[in-house]
Amino acid sequence: MLFNSVVLILLLLSFGLQEFVPAVPIAYHARLFLPAVFFFTSAVATSFPMMLLLAFVTGFLWDARFLPAPMASPDEALALMEGVERQFTGMGSGEVMFGMSIVFFGLFGTLMQGVRPLFKRGRLELPVVMIGIAVFGWLLSQYLMITFIRGSFSFPPAVWSKMITDTLLAMLVAPLLFLLLHALARWMRFEIRYDGLRHYSHGR
Amino acid sequence: MRKLNVLAVVLFVASLVAVFMLNTPTTRRIQERVLAVFAPFVHSSAAVGDAVEAVSAPGMDSVELAERNEQLRMEVQRLRIIAQKYNQLVDENGQLRKVLEFKGASPFKMTAARVIKRSSTTWWNTLLIDKGSLDGIGTDSPVITEQGLVGKTGKLAPHMAEVILLTDEMCRVSAKVEGTLEQGILAGERAGLDMVPNLHLRFLSRNAPINAGANVYSSGDGGVFPANLLLGRVIRFQNRDISGEALVKPAVDFSALDHVFVIEMQEILQ
Numbered sequence: 001m002l003f004n005s006v007v008l009i010l011l012l013l014s015f016g017l018q019e020f021v022p023a024v025p026i027a028y029h030a031r032l033f034l035p036a037v038f039f040f041t042s043a044v045a046t047s048f049p050m051m052l053l054l055a056f057v058t059g060f061l062w063d064a065r066f067l068p069a070p071m072a073s074p075d076e077a078l079a080l081m082e083g084v085e086r087q088f089t090g091m092g093s094g095e096v097m098f099g100m101s102i103v104f105f106g107l108f109g110t111l112m113q114g115v116r117p118l119f120k121r122g123r124l125e126l127p128v129v130m131i132g133i134a135v136f137g138w139l140l141s142q143y144l145m146i147t148f149i150r151g152s153f154s155f156p157p158a159v160w161s162k163m164i165t166d167t168l169l170a171m172l173v174a175p176l177l178f179l180l181l182h183a184l185a186r187w188m189r190f191e192i193r194y195d196g197l198r199h200y201s202h203g204r
Numbered sequence: 205m206r207k208l209n210v211l212a213v214v215l216f217v218a219s220l221v222a223v224f225m226l227n228t229p230t231t232r233r234i235q236e237r238v239l240a241v242f243a244p245f246v247h248s249s250a251a252v253g254d255a256v257e258a259v260s261a262p263g264m265d266s267v268e269l270a271e272r273n274e275q276l277r278m279e280v281q282r283l284r285i286i287a288q289k290y291n292q293l294v295d296e297n298g299q300l301r302k303v304l305e306f307k308g309a310s311p312f313k314m315t316a317a318r319v320i321k322r323s324s325t326t327w328w329n330t331l332l333i334d335k336g337s338l339d340g341i342g343t344d345s346p347v348i349t350e351q352g353l354v355g356k357t358g359k360l361a362p363h364m365a366e367v368i369l370l371t372d373e374m375c376r377v378s379a380k381v382e383g384t385l386e387q388g389i390l391a392g393e394r395a396g397l398d399m400v401p402n403l404h405l406r407f408l409s410r411n412a413p414i415n416a417g418a419n420v421y422s423s424g425d426g427g428v429f430p431a432n433l434l435l436g437r438v439i440r441f442q443n444r445d446i447s448g449e450a451l452v453k454p455a456v457d458f459s460a461l462d463h464v465f466v467i468e469m470q471e472i473l474q
Contacts, residue, residue, distance in 0.1 A: 015242065016242065016245040017245075019242060019245040019246050019248070019249040020245070020248075020249045020252065022253075023322070029322075033326070048209045048212060049208055049209060049211075049212035052212045052213065052215075052216040053212075053216075055216070056216060056219055056220075060223065061238065064234050064235050064237075064238035065235075065238050065239065065242060066323070066325045066326070066328075067235070067325075067328075068325075068328050068330060068358050068359070068366070068368055068374060069231075069232050069235055069343065069358040069359040069366070070228045070231055070232065097224060098223065098224075098226065098231045098234075098235075099220060099223035099224050099226075102219075102220055102223065103220065106216060106220075139326060142326055142327060143327060146327055146394070147394075150373065150394070154394050156393075156394075159394075166326075
């Protein structure tokens with residue numbers, strides 16, 4: 001219980017620390033997404049219900065803080081409702097829905113749960129690779145969602161370059177976070193269980 | 205699957221559905237509250253960034269500083285005289301409109317703001333300014349500099365606002381090309397990752413007589429952005445399948461924004 005509470009507090013703190021993380025201008029403004037990386041690393045250390053809670057909190061706060069505000073201008077809303085063919089100015093309609101990040105984090109968090117046995121044994125190679133896959137998948141999912149909503153399939157090389165750089169930065173920091181979580185778990189005598197992966201002989 | 209895990213999944217899905225059902229005003233309120241909560245972190249990070257820049261920037265000696273100060277004072281005096289002349293012209297224009305029974309031009313109020321930082325989003329081009337709802341800033345208000353249109357306000361905190369930049373694909377402006385009758389929609393590029401992103405002016409006529417170097421201004425349609433704000437300059441024109449499209453270089457240097465002005469459109473005076 002204490003471990004889970006500390007992980008939740010650290011996740012919330014990571015959102016504050018994210019404001020201090022600078023972008024890398026020469027790498028198409030790539031940056032380290034600390035809350036996302038922390039969530040993916042903690043998804044390996046915590047139980048499935050706790051992971052879902054962390055996914056909800058991470059996704060909710062991520063969209064609340066970083067998703068642009070939805071369209072609110074009455075002129076635009078009215079034009080859409082009336083189906084008026086008018087030159088449409090201001091923000092685009094049908095942007096990424098608030099809450100989609102919760103779905104992405106839930107899905108990739110579930111994926112990360114698969115490497116819990118390795119994390120429990122202290123083996124970090126595959127978990128770090130999985131962090132990279134999760135971060136890349138999360139960014140790609142967001143971009144595909146935007147592309148799908150806005151139409152016009154557009155994949156400039158800069159997008160791939162940015163996603164790869166973001167992924168590499170995440171993989172660079174992931175081992176430190178894993179070590180932190182390992183140390184916390186040992187200190188708080190928290191045992192990482194993976195009951196969901198065991199097969200019970202009596203069918204439970 | 206364990207009962208606890210099943211319950212967790214059910215609760216997760218139920219919470220997700222509840223979030224998807226939130227209406228736009230509620231979503232905006234949540235986003236504004238969260239921005240207000242993280243405002244101290246944003247201000248602190250901006251202060252750290254400024255401190256690092258101040259340390260790494262080459263120092264100016266006192267003679268240079270005094271000269272620069274004198275230049276700025278003379279510039280302020282010159283601008284005060286221009287502002288005085290401008291106000292006289294506005295009054296005269298208003299009186300002439302009244303005589304000719306023209307509808308009054310809608311004046312707008314400008315609020316100066318400092319750029320705190322570029323935002324930390326993944327795929328959107330935004331920045332944060334140090335004025336918010338308690339400073340008289342409204343949502344969806346145009347943001348400009350002396351160079352031209354910067355973008356539009358989005359989320360607001362009490363003393364902070366997010367500005368969606370013109371270089372973002374989401375911020376679309378009804379625009380006209382100088383010297384022609386052509387009108388189109390100007391928008392940025394998706395993700396806008398280039399150091400100097402370009403803008404795209406779409407829905408023009410095919411074979412429109414648009415030359416490179418022509419200025420592009422806002423047309424004022426839609427009631428969001430006032431008319432005649434400089435948006436950029438045409439780089440080249442090309443025909444697409446059913447319409448024409450111009451590539452436009454933005455008038456504003458988005459990499460060097462320090463101060464901006466937020467426009468509040470006031471009610472038209474009768």
